[in-house]
Amino acid sequence: MLNIKESLAELSDGWEINDNILRKTYEFKGFLKTMSFVNAVAWEANRCMHHPDMEVSFSRCTINLTTHDEGNTLTNKDFELAKAIDSLL
Numbered sequence: 001m002l003n004i005k006e007s008l009a010e011l012s013d014g015w016e017i018n019d020n021i022l023r024k025t026y027e028f029k030g031f032l033k034t035m036s037f038v039n040a041v042a043w044e045a046n047r048c049m050h051h052p053d054m055e056v057s058f059s060r061c062t063i064n065l066t067t068h069d070e071g072n073t074l075t076n077k078d079f080e081l082a083k084a085i086d087s088l089l
Helices: 004-009 031-048 076-086
Strands: 016-018 021-027 053-057 060-065
Touching: 004 076, 021 076, 031 053, 031 060, 031 076, 060 076
Parallel strands: none
Antiparallel strands: 016 021, 021 060, 053 060
């Protein structure tokens, strides 16, 4: 059984939950660094077979995680991908 509070505590600072979405915004020093991160997230998400929604701008990427095929709720998949994304930096 997923314990959301414990799972959130295992992630790096900055992750928050709002409306059943696990979200974090990462900031970078320019477009190429942002895009490198986005591409790394895409590879990791594909490896995990769990794909986030991402909002991308020049120096920022917001990751939004929820499990669509479970009725847009939070599952272990979301927290496992969040950990994998944190490990990219």
